[in-house]
Amino acid sequence: MAPTTGPRVGVLCEQAGEALAERAARYGVADVLARVVAAASRGEVPEADLDLLDGAFAEHGIDSLTRAHRGFEPWPGARDVVVTAWVCPTGACPRAATDKQPSCRLTGHPFRETRVEL
Structure with a gap:
């Protein structure tokens, strides 16, 4: 987590x-x-x-560098869908991808594979 x-x-x-x-x-x-x-x-x-x-x-006009301006609402209904995803290699952030294995742009380490229940 x-x-x-x-x-x-x-x-x-x-x-x-x-x-x-x-x-x-x-x-x-x-x-x-x-x-x-x-x-x-x-x-x-x-x-x-x-x-x-x-x-x-x-101070240089770039607000919210580390903060997202997005809302989240959980999907309604049952959660019986499982996908394979790629997640942050260290667990420092919640980023995930499902199409291909990315790398962390901060550390350069490849993301690790995990299974996510939707």
Whole structure:
């Protein structure tokens, strides 16, 4: 199970890459991003570091770097559908994929296979 910061790590992971690293360096939080990447490799990212990233990016007009603006409602009816999925290799975030095995864009590790009951 992903830690409480998992949803935020998932949002950040979706955006990770060269552009994120370049902006983090430009905004003075490259060290914070490096800590987040290291912590994600261990499976637990401190909320304080995510807050620091959000704050630094918000100062430059990029709001909610690590927060999704989505709602979720569970599907009605029975849950007897099972799919094979790929999930975060460390459990640091709740990201999952069903089409092919992705890699974590923060750590570079391939996602691990799991079965998900829908």
